[in-house]
Amino acid sequence: MIVLLSATAAEVFTYIGYVIIAILALMVMIVIHELGHYLAGKALGFKIDEFAIGFGPPIFKKKLKSGEQFSIRPFPIGGYCAFAGEDEDNPDPKAFNNQKPWKRLIVLFSGAFFNFISAIIFIAIFFSAVGQVLPQITDVKPYADGSQNAFMPGDVILSINGRQVNVLLAEDIENAFSKVGDNAIFKVLRDGKKVKVNVYKYEHGIFEAGDVIIGINGKQFKENEYILVDTDLSTLNSYEDGTTITFTIKRGESILNATGTKKGESKWTFFGFGVTRNITVQKLDFFTALGRSFGFSFFVVFKILASLGALITGKMSLSGAGGTITVVKTI
Numbered sequence: 001m002i003v004l005l006s007a008t009a010a011e012v013f014t015y016i017g018y019v020i021i022a023i024l025a026l027m028v029m030i031v032i033h034e035l036g037h038y039l040a041g042k043a044l045g046f047k048i049d050e051f052a053i054g055f056g057p058p059i060f061k062k063k064l065k066s067g068e069q070f071s072i073r074p075f076p077i078g079g080y081c082a083f084a085g086e087d088e089d090n091p092d093p094k095a096f097n098n099q100k101p102w103k104r105l106i107v108l109f110s111g112a113f114f115n116f117i118s119a120i121i122f123i124a125i126f127f128s129a130v131g132q133v134l135p136q137i138t139d140v141k142p143y144a145d146g147s148q149n150a151f152m153p154g155d156v157i158l159s160i161n162g163r164q165v166n167v168l169l170a171e172d173i174e175n176a177f178s179k180v181g182d183n184a185i186f187k188v189l190r191d192g193k194k195v196k197v198n199v200y201k202y203e204h205g206i207f208e209a210g211d212v213i214i215g216i217n218g219k220q221f222k223e224n225e226y227i228l229v230d231t232d233l234s235t236l237n238s239y240e241d242g243t244t245i246t247f248t249i250k251r252g253e254s255i256l257n258a259t260g261t262k263k264g265e266s267k268w269t270f271f272g273f274g275v276t277r278n279i280t281v282q283k284l285d286f287f288t289a290l291g292r293s294f295g296f297s298f299f300v301v302f303k304i305l306a307s308l309g310a311l312i313t314g315k316m317s318l319s320g321a322g323g324t325i326t327v328v329k330t331i
Helices: 002-043 101-129 170-178 229-236 286-313 324-330
Strands: 048-055 060-063 069-072 075-083 132-140 156-160 183-190 193-200 202-205 212-216 244-251 254-262 268-272 275-282
Touching: 002 048, 002 075, 002 101, 101 286, 132 286, 156 275, 170 275, 254 275
Parallel strands: 048 069
Antiparallel strands: 048 075, 060 069, 132 156, 132 275, 156 183, 183 193, 202 268, 212 244, 244 254, 254 268
16 A cells, blocks of 8 residues: 555656656747747837836846836746737837837747747757757668669668658658659668668568567457467468568567568568668757758648548547646646
């Protein structure tokens, strides 16, 4: 009972910690947003009454020589930049509503612009310090004529035919490869250097000696149902030629999925690049991370818009969406 209570208390404090981090992250986003309004307003000659971090009665405030008040307030759920004449008539020519429309548009736009710029910077720092999730080549088969495949084990894929590869979900890897023709130019990270490789598809076997099939088409087998490729592959001969199956394979210590089409007795092949892939978290140098952060940010925006579209068209149920609690869990 004591162990159960202590575990429950630990979980409660853990979630409280997550909520605090989420609130602070939200506050940082809002402060950056308001800072964009503030700096644009200062640059364009607007009169600003107050710049506040947080809400509630001020616990710290200071009047600047310019007449602006800077304050810190106790509730860390946002902040604001209060312009003179923003909500009421004010005869001061520097008041918000007395400024030219193009100036007001710039001030209003600057909040979202600063959020975008900060996202680029945060993503670049994250990709440098922690890494970006990317596909990695784990195994390479030679071409059908015996010549060497241009890929090498350990290659981390950065782009395909000049299109940046980004991964949020496992399906993103398949989507990136599904749009590729019979040959493609890949940019890979190999031993810390960017290398371009030109590869083409060919028909190759999907199994290797020692492979163990532990599932078919997403269905996991019980251990006594595992199929040893070296001795038991003939048990799959009941499938007709042309049948395509996705196998879950245990290869050494790795678990991988491979799709094959039956081409004769005990023969399963795939028309592809002759590689197996997994995902890895790859640290990038800062300038590479900065360059990729733009593409990644637009990729995330597209995913959000696609999700909203799926909700509208009914392709995704409301239960698949999330609100505040989901945001906290994600953070």
